[in-house]
Structure formats: C-alpha cells, structure tokens
Amino acid sequence: MKRRDFFALLGGGIVVLLDDEIYAQETGGPRRGGDAPAVPLEIGAWLHIGETGVVTVYTGKVEVGQNARTSLTQAVVEELHVPPESVEMVMGDTDLTPFDMGTFGSMTTPRMWPQIRRAAAAAREMLLDLAVRKWSVERTTLTIADGRVSAGDRSASFGELAHGEKWTRTIPASVPLAAAADWKVAGKSLPKVNGRAIVTGAHKYSWDLKRPGMLHAKVLYPPQFGAKLISLDAAAAEAMPGVKVVHEGDFVAVAAPEVEKAATAVAALKAQWKPVTAAADYRTVFQYFKQTAQDGAAKAKNLTPYTIAYIAHVPLEPRAALAEWEGGKLTVWTGTQRPFGVRSELVQRFGIPEERVRVIVPDTGSGYGGKHNGDAALEAARIAKAVGTPVKRNWTREEEMTRAYFRPGGLIEVAGKAAADGTITEWEFHNYNSGGSGLQSPYNIPGKKEQFHQTKSPLRQGSYRGLAATANHFVRESYMDELAQSVKLDPLEFRLKNAKDERLRNVLVAAADKFGWKGRKKTAGRGFGIAAGFEKGGYVATCAEVGVDPKSGAVKVLRAVVAFECGAVVNPEHLRNQVEGAIAMGLGGALFEEIQFGEGKIATNRMSKYRVPRFADMPVIESVLLDRKDLVSAGAGETPIVGIAPAIGNAIFDANGKRIRRLPLMA
Amino acid sequence: MNGGPRGVDVDADRTLLSVLRDDLNLTGAKFGCGEGQCAACTVLVNGVATKSCLTKVGAVEGKRIVTIEGLAPEGKLHPVQQAFLDADAMQCGYCIPGMILGAVALLGRNPNPNDAEIVIGMNGHICRCGTYPRVMRAIRALAGNGGRA
Known part of the structure; x- marks a missing residue:
C-alpha cells in the first residue's frame, strides 16, 4: 500500500x-x-x-x-x-x-x-x-x-x-x-x-472460500516421487461435461464445477510414468544419512546411535488455495505462514511484477511449521490461468500426507563421560540431517563437541514446530540419563550438578517440585522421567509418569508436568493452552508418529494409517508458568514441545530398564 | 435443515459434507480426512452425531439435520458453544464446530458423563492443536445439566 x-x-x-x-x-x-x-x-x-x-x-x-x-x-x-x-x-x-x-x-x-x-x-x-x-x-x-x-x-x-x-x-x-x-x-x-x-462456524478458512464461477481442481501426481510422465491419455476426462484438463509438461490437472467430479475426472486420466529407483526407505534411511554426509561421518568408535523418524504436521485444515486472475492481477487466498514468501513464489512462477500479485491469508487451520510454502497456491494459480476462471485447490488428507514436506528424519550419535561426582567431563554429539536447532547443550561441559552434518534426504523435508530441537533434546536428555545411571546419580541431581544457568535450574526445580519428584514412589509397571532444555529464548523442564504394560510393552503416559519460563508472560491462559498443546502434539512424535516410506511412495498416506494423539492418549497435564517480569517476552509456541519425548523415554527406562533409542519410542 | 426444510437438486451419491459446504454454503462442517477418522465434519442427523464426509446426501432426505450454523439461530450461543469459549477450548479452531456438535450429542444421550465417558464419547474427534484438556473442561462444566447452562 x-x-x-x-x-x-x-x-x-x-x-x-x-x-x-x-x-x-x-x-x-x-x-x-x-x-x-x-x-x-x-x-x-x-x-x-x-x-x-x-x-x-x-x-x-x-x-x-x-x-x-x-x-x-x-x-x-x-x-x-x-x-x-x-x-x-x-x-x-x-x-x-x-x-x-x-x-x-x-x-x-x-x-x-x-x-x-x-x-x-x-x-x-x-x-x-x-x-x-x-x-x-x-x-x-x-x-x-x-x-x-x-x-x-x-x-x-x-x-x-x-x-x-x-x-x-x-x-x-x-x-x-x-x-x-x-x-x-x-x-x-x-x-x-x-x-x-x-x-459458531462463521470463520472462513481458506478451505471454505468461494468466488463466482469458481471450479474445483485436482492435480495428477506421479505414483513415485520424481517420476517423469511418459504419456497421457486425457480423452475420457475431457469428455466429461464441465471438466477441463490442463496439461503443461509434467503438470497435469483437471478442473470441474464440483469437487467429486474433479476427483472422478483425475481418476479417469490414463498416464504412464517412468519408474524411479528410490534411494532409501524408512528403515535404511539412517544409514543413508551417514553415507551421504557432506562433511564426512564422525570417526569416533564409542558413539551411541539414536534414530529419529520423519513425521508429518497433519494440520487439520489441509493445504488449500483459491486463485483468481483479473485484469492481469493475481489474487490468491491461502493458508500459509509466509504470505510474502508465497507471493515471491508466484511472482517467479508467472514472471509478473510483485504489484500484480496479492496473497491473502485467512486465519488458518494450523500450520506447526508445515505451511511455509505455496504449493497449493501455485497449483491453483496455474490452473486458474489455464482455464480462465477462479480455481479452488483444496488438498485432500492423502495429498497433505504425501505431497507436503516432512519434519526431517535424523541419525544422532552421542558419547560422553561423567566423573564419580556427576560432573560431565566429555561430550560428543553428531546430528545427521535432522537439524541444528537445540544442538548446543545448555549444561556446562568444557571441551564439548557438537556437530550438525548435512546429508541427502530421500523425502521432501522442512520446518516443524521446534525444528530439530525436539530430536536433539530427545537424544541429549536421554543420554543425560544414561550418564546419570553410569554414576548412579538421581537424574534431577545429575542435571543440577551440570547446570549453571539459573533459568535452567529454575525450571528443573519448579517442574520437579510440582511433580513431587523427590517423593515419587516406584511401583511395578510405573516409571518417572525428567528432561529439560532451552530453545527460542525459553526454558522448559518436563516430568512424566508412565505406565508400561509388562507383557506388551504398551506405554500410557499418565501425567506430565511442565515448567516453562519465557520471560514476561503476555497471556497466561493462552500460554497454558500452548503448553498443553505442545505436550499433546509432542506425545505423538514421542510415542507413535512415523512416516513409513519406500520405493518413492508414502505408505502412511491417510489418517487411518498415521496415528495422531487423541483424547484417550492424553495424560493429566499440569503447567507451571514462571513469569519473569524482568525479562523480555519470548515466543512460546515451540519450546514446550522439546521436553516431552525424553521425559517419556526416561520414564520408560525407569519403569522397565529398557533404554529406547529411537523416535517414535513405540515403533 | 437447521429448523426448516431445504431442498437441493443434486446427485444423491454426493457426500452430505460437500453438499452442505458447496451447495448450501454451510461451511462450518469441515473437511479433515474424508474417511471418518477426525470428525471435523460432524453434524447432527436426527440428533445423532454423524460424519458428513461418509454420509451420502441421498441418505438424509427428510431427516432433521443440525449444523454448527443452526446451533445458535437467534445469535444466542448454545450452552456448549459458550462452555467452549469459557474454557478457551480452541487454538486454530478448525476442529471446534465438529467438537461442539459431538459434545451436544454426547450430552444429549448422557447428560452427566464422567471423565471416562467424555473420553469415549469424544475420542473420534481429532484436535491437532491438542486442546483436548480444555474440551474436557468445557464438557465437564456442563455435565449434570444435559448441556443446558
């Protein structure tokens, strides 16, 4: 303007x-x-x-x-x-x-x-x-x-x-x-x-928007990632009344007045694709990371490996965009976390000046870092341009589960030593592919070595709530317990021994006090775990109580206590809501969320094949907000997620003596 | 439909969800998964919580349908809607219309649910933002009076 x-x-x-x-x-x-x-x-x-x-x-x-x-x-x-x-x-x-x-x-x-x-x-x-x-x-x-x-x-x-x-x-x-x-x-x-x-249902999300004369569009995706189109027979689809077919190189789409008709039309396209050989599947990918590390893999022999699965954001509103061309100006309504970034993508795609592209973002059905780009916007704009009417491109859940980018998988290797008094004397930590966020230990360890290794990824990957801080905290805080165990120290005591940062100590003590850490009573099949961390300007400590079925190994998280300090609190109730939501979401990645893939395809391509947390999975969640009015307010949507996975992993170990070195823990 | 008759001339095989959203402009019912896993598309059919993404529109002819838009017709919020507001039981809000109708149905068949019954009654609904504890709180606040404040 x-x-x-x-x-x-x-x-x-x-x-x-x-x-x-x-x-x-x-x-x-x-x-x-x-x-x-x-x-x-x-x-x-x-x-x-x-x-x-x-x-x-x-x-x-x-x-x-x-x-x-x-x-x-x-x-x-x-x-x-x-x-x-x-x-x-x-x-x-x-x-x-x-x-x-x-x-x-x-x-x-x-x-x-x-x-x-x-x-x-x-x-x-x-x-x-x-x-x-x-x-x-x-x-x-x-x-x-x-x-x-x-x-x-x-x-x-x-x-x-x-x-x-x-x-x-x-x-x-x-x-x-x-x-x-x-x-x-x-x-x-x-x-x-x-x-x-x-x-009241009055709010209109991108999925809900309409324009006069609008058509619903579907895109024909290749059966394997990266497959090239050999031939296309669109005659059956083109013969359907009201259906328009768009074919530009490898890009094939249909538009129709009703969403069902568009789905029928895209299913009627007969396409031949050149098969591709996939580099890795969800089991071999960890080795693949190490093989493709750009700076070479770590040499040390004593490293303990942990693995992190790829997971999906699963925003309940799948990606959606409505595009309209009018007088050479493109307007796109879409749910994205980067409206100006999406505008740039559209400007580049269509070679028109910025002033002729407008991106409008209605309040969106969540993102969690998953809606950074303009996939649906580009598709809708491209199809709208070709067919000459406004076009709606609402992704289905299956498209969302297979065509969006994922939270990166990772291989993390760690080694360390603690002296008899609990002081950590050695620390070496290598993250392959999952990312550098939260890589640095917040504990005071002289001479520590921490490295992120860039690798190839067989899947499209990108941002996710907390980025790699979840993976790095999971491994670090799990291994902290392994070290505590090696010198027979209580996990809380061990952490406090190595934490000089006052804010880190404060959340640890606050969570432990609320949880009743010191007075906890071990019973059969019950375990207690603690974890802490620092990310995006906020400090978090999480305690978890789990019940583990001795026969099946099934885990139920019974109680989670989170102490969170993010400077001066702006809105306490909404902050609690974010903390609870982070625990709920983190629980999925901790226990059971995992993208299974192979041969260039996603097997976990629907909600019925990809479990996300439900009411029945929820523990009792208690949050302790440490309001530091003397400190600048930090953002709070991400950090509370980082502690729950290691707290659960540590609680499982406490319950049955089994150290699980992978996310999800229940794979 | 929301207290009065509505006629539509559409293919009987289409889903109730797409007819509600695309033909009747009632977009409060949301698409979440298309396979009955998330319940964001929940509407009431003769008082029963029903996943409109799996329901053919031809199957609801002559039945009483209530969508979220029909829950507060005079602009006065239904007690369940008010309870969700009071408990701050929402983040992005995409699942909330379905959650509210699910809760209305639950309280209709069991006016005094305990926590375990709320979990069982609501477990088909997914909130990816994780407002489950707050939805529990909202429903708990109404338990004992059948969803009437």
Missing part, C-alpha cells in the same frame, strides 16, 4: 508508521524497487485510527492458532487504552500489510509484539496532542481510558479527536516501552478475540 492510499482506503484519521530498520536488515526484506513511492521500506507495522474510532492495525504476521491475533490486540489495548472490540487486526495480506518474513521461529512475541505496542503508544500521544490543540488545555490535565480522552468535564472519543485529520507520524522502533511490571492488560488472560466466530 502506498502512503497516499492510507486515507483513501481508510478515510481520515491518524496513522502511525513504525520504522524498523534493524528488522528490515535482519530479514533482508522488503527489497522492493520499482517506481512506486511505496511506504518506507523498513516499515514493520502500521496503525490507523479512523473517524469512527476504529483502530486498525496492519501486520504481516498470520494467525494459525497460536493466538497472535489476540496477543497483538492486547499490545494495542495496553498502550492505547481502548476496548479490544474497537481493535481490528489486519494480518497477512500482501497488498495491505507491511512486509514480514513469516510467522515462524517464535518471533511474533519478541519482535512484532513490542513493535505494535510502540505504534499504539505513539497513536496515544498523537490523540493527546490533538486534545491539547483542540481544547487548549495543559497536556498533564488529560486522561485517556476506554477509547476516550478527557480533561475536566470535557471528553471526546478517539473517533471525534481523529475526525477531519489526515495526520501521519513515523516513529523509530527504538522508543522505550513500559516495563512488564507496570502492564495493565498485557500479562492478563484476554480471551481469543475471534472465539465467537470459531464456535
């Missing part, structure tokens, strides 16, 4: 632009050239107060269930003293919102949240300036509350003050903010701002 367009689009009022040069430099965007006198390139967020008093905030972040819409609204309410109902948060629309790298890496709270507070604080000062000017009163006599500015017996709503104005102010991102100890609204549990639209 161009500067002069603000008031044309929004009507009169006041606008605050937040100039975040540092963020722009860090993220490399927006690298916009062209002739348009666009908004300053470094703008991180902007905010408008209109003549009706509505506060509209524009941010490139998106809502995928992490409740950013609510926490960012809180930021505005905190600084602007306006009811939450008066705040409208425009998110993830590349024509309306400032460039944003994407909603991932737990960045919204540490980066966007203070930006929006600054913008709201500046708007507050502008309103006060207006009142001083209009009423000729001393600034110190003014009060601001509940969407009104008052002085003595005079009072005006924000809308009345903004009336007739067209005032823009640009502020730097370095303006100091009030300390967390002085927060009034932030730090409290504001309910989800659009909760009512969720419980």
Whole structure:
C-alpha cells in the first residue's frame, strides 16, 4: 500500500508508521524497487485510527492458532487504552500489510509484539496532542481510558479527536516501552478475540472460500516421487461435461464445477510414468544419512546411535488455495505462514511484477511449521490461468500426507563421560540431517563437541514446530540419563550438578517440585522421567509418569508436568493452552508418529494409517508458568514441545530398564 | 435443515459434507480426512452425531439435520458453544464446530458423563492443536445439566 492510499482506503484519521530498520536488515526484506513511492521500506507495522474510532492495525504476521491475533490486540489495548472490540487486526495480506518474513521461529512475541505496542503508544500521544490543540488545555490535565480522552468535564472519543485529520507520524522502533511490571492488560488472560466466530462456524478458512464461477481442481501426481510422465491419455476426462484438463509438461490437472467430479475426472486420466529407483526407505534411511554426509561421518568408535523418524504436521485444515486472475492481477487466498514468501513464489512462477500479485491469508487451520510454502497456491494459480476462471485447490488428507514436506528424519550419535561426582567431563554429539536447532547443550561441559552434518534426504523435508530441537533434546536428555545411571546419580541431581544457568535450574526445580519428584514412589509397571532444555529464548523442564504394560510393552503416559519460563508472560491462559498443546502434539512424535516410506511412495498416506494423539492418549497435564517480569517476552509456541519425548523415554527406562533409542519410542 | 426444510437438486451419491459446504454454503462442517477418522465434519442427523464426509446426501432426505450454523439461530450461543469459549477450548479452531456438535450429542444421550465417558464419547474427534484438556473442561462444566447452562 502506498502512503497516499492510507486515507483513501481508510478515510481520515491518524496513522502511525513504525520504522524498523534493524528488522528490515535482519530479514533482508522488503527489497522492493520499482517506481512506486511505496511506504518506507523498513516499515514493520502500521496503525490507523479512523473517524469512527476504529483502530486498525496492519501486520504481516498470520494467525494459525497460536493466538497472535489476540496477543497483538492486547499490545494495542495496553498502550492505547481502548476496548479490544474497537481493535481490528489486519494480518497477512500482501497488498495491505507491511512486509514480514513469516510467522515462524517464535518471533511474533519478541519482535512484532513490542513493535505494535510502540505504534499504539505513539497513536496515544498523537490523540493527546490533538486534545491539547483542540481544547487548549495543559497536556498533564488529560486522561485517556476506554477509547476516550478527557480533561475536566470535557471528553471526546478517539473517533471525534481523529475526525477531519489526515495526520501521519513515523516513529523509530527504538522508543522505550513500559516495563512488564507496570502492564495493565498485557500479562492478563484476554480471551481469543475471534472465539465467537470459531464456535459458531462463521470463520472462513481458506478451505471454505468461494468466488463466482469458481471450479474445483485436482492435480495428477506421479505414483513415485520424481517420476517423469511418459504419456497421457486425457480423452475420457475431457469428455466429461464441465471438466477441463490442463496439461503443461509434467503438470497435469483437471478442473470441474464440483469437487467429486474433479476427483472422478483425475481418476479417469490414463498416464504412464517412468519408474524411479528410490534411494532409501524408512528403515535404511539412517544409514543413508551417514553415507551421504557432506562433511564426512564422525570417526569416533564409542558413539551411541539414536534414530529419529520423519513425521508429518497433519494440520487439520489441509493445504488449500483459491486463485483468481483479473485484469492481469493475481489474487490468491491461502493458508500459509509466509504470505510474502508465497507471493515471491508466484511472482517467479508467472514472471509478473510483485504489484500484480496479492496473497491473502485467512486465519488458518494450523500450520506447526508445515505451511511455509505455496504449493497449493501455485497449483491453483496455474490452473486458474489455464482455464480462465477462479480455481479452488483444496488438498485432500492423502495429498497433505504425501505431497507436503516432512519434519526431517535424523541419525544422532552421542558419547560422553561423567566423573564419580556427576560432573560431565566429555561430550560428543553428531546430528545427521535432522537439524541444528537445540544442538548446543545448555549444561556446562568444557571441551564439548557438537556437530550438525548435512546429508541427502530421500523425502521432501522442512520446518516443524521446534525444528530439530525436539530430536536433539530427545537424544541429549536421554543420554543425560544414561550418564546419570553410569554414576548412579538421581537424574534431577545429575542435571543440577551440570547446570549453571539459573533459568535452567529454575525450571528443573519448579517442574520437579510440582511433580513431587523427590517423593515419587516406584511401583511395578510405573516409571518417572525428567528432561529439560532451552530453545527460542525459553526454558522448559518436563516430568512424566508412565505406565508400561509388562507383557506388551504398551506405554500410557499418565501425567506430565511442565515448567516453562519465557520471560514476561503476555497471556497466561493462552500460554497454558500452548503448553498443553505442545505436550499433546509432542506425545505423538514421542510415542507413535512415523512416516513409513519406500520405493518413492508414502505408505502412511491417510489418517487411518498415521496415528495422531487423541483424547484417550492424553495424560493429566499440569503447567507451571514462571513469569519473569524482568525479562523480555519470548515466543512460546515451540519450546514446550522439546521436553516431552525424553521425559517419556526416561520414564520408560525407569519403569522397565529398557533404554529406547529411537523416535517414535513405540515403533 | 437447521429448523426448516431445504431442498437441493443434486446427485444423491454426493457426500452430505460437500453438499452442505458447496451447495448450501454451510461451511462450518469441515473437511479433515474424508474417511471418518477426525470428525471435523460432524453434524447432527436426527440428533445423532454423524460424519458428513461418509454420509451420502441421498441418505438424509427428510431427516432433521443440525449444523454448527443452526446451533445458535437467534445469535444466542448454545450452552456448549459458550462452555467452549469459557474454557478457551480452541487454538486454530478448525476442529471446534465438529467438537461442539459431538459434545451436544454426547450430552444429549448422557447428560452427566464422567471423565471416562467424555473420553469415549469424544475420542473420534481429532484436535491437532491438542486442546483436548480444555474440551474436557468445557464438557465437564456442563455435565449434570444435559448441556443446558
């Protein structure tokens, strides 16, 4: 959006632009050239107060269930003293919102949240300036509350003050903010701002959107990854009434007025594909990682291997996009965590200027790191261009399970030694393929060696909630127990012996206290485990109690206690919700989630073949939030997931003496 | 349909889910898996929680169907909807319309479920965000009064 367009689009009022040069430099965007006198390139967020008093905030972040819409609204309410109902948060629309790298890496709270507070604080000062000017009163006599500015017996709503104005102010991102100890609204549990639209079914996800004349599309995928099309007979599909077939090289798709008809048509395509030889399957892949390590494999002989399966995000809303071409401009509605990244993909694909592509992200049916790219958007736009009508490309579950990217599998090899007093004296840790996040031990170990080895992957892989921190914490914290066992120390005591970081010690002690670690009573078939870690600016410790069936080995997690410290807490109830959700999701990857593949195909291609956690799998979950008002708020959607797998693995060992060195534990 | 008759002229073999969503514009019922594994598509058919992705539209002719859009027709939330809001029982919300209708059906046949009965009654529903403890809390809050607040 161009500067002069603000008031044309929004009507009169006041606008605050937040100039975040540092963020722009860090993220490399927006690298916009062209002739348009666009908004300053470094703008991180902007905010408008209109003549009706509505506060509209524009941010490139998106809502995928992490409740950013609510926490960012809180930021505005905190600084602007306006009811939450008066705040409208425009998110993830590349024509309306400032460039944003994407909603991932737990960045919204540490980066966007203070930006929006600054913008709201500046708007507050502008309103006060207006009142001083209009009423000729001393600034110190003014009060601001509940969407009104008052002085003595005079009072005006924000809308009345903004009336007739067209005032823009640009502020730097370095303006100091009030300390967390002085927060009034932030730090409290504001309910989800659009909760009512969720419980009434009124909210429209990408899957739900429609445009006039829209067709539903399906894509013909090869039977094996990477297979090339030899021949295509589309006659039967083309003969179906209302069906259009698109064939561009290896890309084959159909479009039809009804989703069932599109499915029938794609099934009627007769295609021949050149078979491919797959590099590895889900059992041989760990060896394959080591063989294909770019920097060579580790030489040490004493390493203990752990394996990590590929897993799927399984967002309940499968990928979806609706594309429409109009007058040479492409608009795509799609659920993605990177609206500007998807815009770039579309720009590259179609060779058109950025200004002619608009990506709009409705609040999305979750992502967990799985919706970083524009697969569905590219398909929908391509088919829409070919058939000349708006096209909907809603992925089915099977497409979601087989065509999306996965959390990387990995081989992790570890060795270490502890002295008789419990001090760790040696530590060597190699991660093949799964990733470098959380690779560094938070314990104090002199001379430790930790290395990530890039390898080839037989499957498409990418981001996932917590990235590799889950895998690295699983192995590290499992092996910490192996070392504790080697010197016959209690797992908690052993960790505290090697942890100097006060914040790490605090979560360990808080979790253990709540759990009753010291007073735990061993009974047959029961086990207790503990694990801790640090990731994305937050500290977590998790205790788990499991029941293990002595005959079948089946594991039921009975209780999980999580202590989490992520600086100053922004919304305690939503934070607890994230912690519980991370435990629920982490439980699946810990116990049973595993992508089984071979011969270039995914065998676990449906929900009935890929088990995800259900009500019956849930333990009692208790969370302890350590609210550090003296520390900057960190993001919280990811970190609480990292402790549950090792806590369960350690509890299984405690129950039956079996050390399971793989994820999932129950494979 | 949601308290009144609705006619549609569609192929009887189509799924109830796609007719609701694409022909009747009732998109509160969600597609999650297409094979009855996740229950995001749940609607009530004669008061029974039914997976609309596995139900042919021809099979529900003349039956009473309630979708999430029909649960609060006057804009006043159904007690189960309110209980979900009160318990903050949602994250992305995609599973929630199905969860709410599943809970309405559960409380309809068992007005006072204990925790084990809630788990059994709701176990067909998947929430990938993991709001299960909060859904439990919402239903627990209504147990004993049959879903009436």
